[in-house]
Amino acid sequence: xxxxxLSTKNAPSPMVVLPHYALGAIAFIIASILLFFAAxxxxxxxxxxxxxxIVHILILGWVTMIIFGALYQLIPVVMEIxxxxxxxxxxxxxxxxxxxxxxxxGFWESYTAPTIIKHAGGGFxxxxxxxxxxxxxxxxxRTANKTIENKFIVTSAFWxxxxxxxxxxxxxxxxxxxxxxxxxxxxxxxxxxxxVGWFMLLIIGVASTLMPMxxxxxxxxxxxxxxxxxxxxxxxxxxxFLLYFFPNTAWISIxxxxxxxxxxxxxxxxxxxxxxxxxxxxxxxMKLSVLAFIVFVVSVxxxxxxxxxxxxxxxxxxxxxxxxxxxLIFGFFxxxxxxxxxxxxxxxxxxxxxxxxxxxFTIPLPNDLYSEKVADAHYYTVIxxxxxxxxxxxxxxxxxxxxxxxxxxLTGLLYAYNTFTIxxxxxxxxxxxxxxxxx
Amino acid sequence: MRDTSNLSKEEQNILQIIKTVIDPxxxxxxxxxxxxxxxxxxxxxxxxxxxxxxxxxxxxxGDTIMQHVEVAxxxxxxxxxxxxxxxxxxQWTPEMxxxxxxxxxxx
Numbered sequence: 285x286x287x288x289x290l291s292t293k294n295a296p297s298p299m300v301v302l303p304h305y306a307l308g309a310i311a312f313i314i315a316s317i318l319l320f321f322a323a324x325x326x327x328x329x330x331x332x333x334x335x336x337x338i339v340h341i342l343i344l345g346w347v348t349m350i351i352f353g354a355l356y357q358l359i360p361v362v363m364e365i366x367x368x369x370x371x372x373x374x375x376x377x378x379x380x381x382x383x384x385x386x387x388x389x390g391f392w393e394s395y396t397a398p399t400i401i402k403h404a405g406g407g408f409x410x411x412x413x414x415x416x417x418x419x420x421x422x423x424x425x426r427t428a429n430k431t432i433e434n435k436f437i438v439t440s441a442f443w444x445x446x447x448x449x450x451x452x453x454x455x456x457x458x459x460x461x462x463x464x465x466x467x468x469x470x471x472x473x474x475x476x477x478x479x480v481g482w483f484m485l486l487i488i489g490v491a492s493t494l495m496p497m498x499x500x501x502x503x504x505x506x507x508x509x510x511x512x513x514x515x516x517x518x519x520x521x522x523x524x525f526l527l528y529f530f531p532n533t534a535w536i537s538i539x540x541x542x543x544x545x546x547x548x549x550x551x552x553x554x555x556x557x558x559x560x561x562x563x564x565x566x567x568x569x570m571k572l573s574v575l576a577f578i579v580f581v582v583s584v585x586x587x588x589x590x591x592x593x594x595x596x597x598x599x600x601x602x603x604x605x606x607x608x609x610x611x612l613i614f615g616f617f618x619x620x621x622x623x624x625x626x627x628x629x630x631x632x633x634x635x636x637x638x639x640x641x642x643x644x645f646t647i648p649l650p651n652d653l654y655s656e657k658v659a660d661a662h663y664y665t666v667i668x669x670x671x672x673x674x675x676x677x678x679x680x681x682x683x684x685x686x687x688x689x690x691x692x693x694l695t696g697l698l699y700a701y702n703t704f705t706i707x708x709x710x711x712x713x714x715x716x717x718x719x720x721x722x723x
Numbered sequence: 724m725r726d727t728s729n730l731s732k733e734e735q736n737i738l739q740i741i742k743t744v745i746d747p748x749x750x751x752x753x754x755x756x757x758x759x760x761x762x763x764x765x766x767x768x769x770x771x772x773x774x775x776x777x778x779x780x781x782x783x784x785g786d787t788i789m790q791h792v793e794v795a796x797x798x799x800x801x802x803x804x805x806x807x808x809x810x811x812x813x814q815w816t817p818e819m820x821x822x823x824x825x826x827x828x829x830x
Binding site: 650 | 744745747748749750778779780782783784786787788790791792793794795798816817820825828829
């Protein structure tokens with residue numbers, strides 16, 4: 285059997301990938317519970333120990349954890365080579381888990397926990413990121429696939445490194461005052477690098493590979509993606525420069541304009557994939573992914589409003605900034621992960637259990653490994669969650685934020701149920717009945 | 724494979740058997756998806772050659788599908804050697820999907 289270029293030959297061991305999905309699901313539930321207890325804080329400020337704690341467990345424990353796992357699985361798909369090292373992948377998983385746990389607790393208990401907790405947690409995190417970045421770049425070095433999608437992924441790895449190094453710099457600067465710039469201003473640089481440089485670029489690269497594949501859409505115009513790449517990176521570099529050297533100057537947020545246009549190009553590319561799709565009826569994974577893109581539009585609108593309002597009406601700016609951030613992290617990123625789990629995890633487990641049984645036994649399909657009803661349920665709970673959260677943050681109503689948190693916890697539990705149902709699936713193969721056929 | 728007129732009767736039978744192979748992601752058989760490009764049965768050599776493609780290079784269940792084709796055909800043509808060859812030329816396009824395939828995809 286001639287099988288050159290097949291990604292399954294290059295796929296890593298499921299034992300590298302599956303724990304990321306499991307730990308990510310747990311982190312999401314914890315983040316949602318913390319959101320409930322931080323609801324009061326969120327009505328008064330967008331920065332504070334509880335908010336920082338939630339942001340870090342959500343971004344690192346949930347989104348980054350899943351991204352690491354998914355990327356270890358996907359690199360053979362997008363780059364058509366084996367992952368450089370599975371050992372390094374395990375090491376990054378362990379250090380990420382320890383680092384996130386310490387940072388989350390260290391931030392939540394900022395006033396009582398020893399500072400060393402945050403610093404040590406930061407140390408574990410930077411190690412985890414270094415291991416991940418090294419693994420990705422060494423893998424990318426081997427690939428012949430120098431596509432625009434891969435450029436996004438490789439570039440995001442560099443931005444991840446920059447984000448984490450800068451984050452650690454801020455943490456130590458609080459204690460040792462190496463530079464006179466305020467932590468608040470330095471934080472903006474850190475957040476911009478992380479949200480746009482790491483997350484956004486990576487999501488663009490991966491989503492632009494996977495969504496057309498899952499929609500079965502062909503002959504898309506990649507110029508959109510090329511323009512998106514240039515615009516987002518220009519905006520990012522300009523933003524970092526302006527935020528660091530000219531903080532609090534009026535209208536510097538103009539740097540966000542090319543970023544938003546770049547994000548719009550990414551949206552346009554996926555919209556064309558959606559319109560050209562061969563499968564008209566969407567499965568739950570794609571339904572959730574489409575929902576994520578709808579929330580993405582809301583994020584972009586809120587983001588643009590944040591820029592406009594922060595210079596004209598500063599009193600309202602922190603509320604809209606919170607709503608924008610939440611719509612992006614709890615909204616777009618979270619819902620996209622919920623959806624894409626269903627497009628990836630069942631196949632990873634299905635291949636592990638049934639690859640050598642196809643054609644010899646009657647076996648379930650990947651979609652049979654989870655409950656469709658449970659997935660449909662969390663489709664609706666997450667809609668209620670994100671709408672309530674955005675409204676609750678905009679009007680600073682603690683009770684509405686708590687309702688949102690409650691629905692996020694429910695979403696997390698339902699999602700975790702399916703995640704663990706898939707991971708713990710017990711083989712179910714029965715002898716094959718040969719089809720009736722007259723030769 | 725939209726035009727099967729160049730296939731012998733036996734090769735058409737092989738195509739029917741390959742129709743039991745389902746793409747697990749879309750739950751449509753790979754013949755109606757247009758993934759089978761050619762089938763050749765060599766009676767003298769007892770050799771069956773199947774030329775096929777996949778809808779995307781990154782298809783994560785690619786070699787599982789190919790393995791299924793080999794196993795399915797071998798289970799009927801037990802005294803034949805079955806070779807499944809993967810090609811990316813010509814590149815698969817949605818136009819290769821049969822009318823039955825399109826109906827199954829909900830078009």
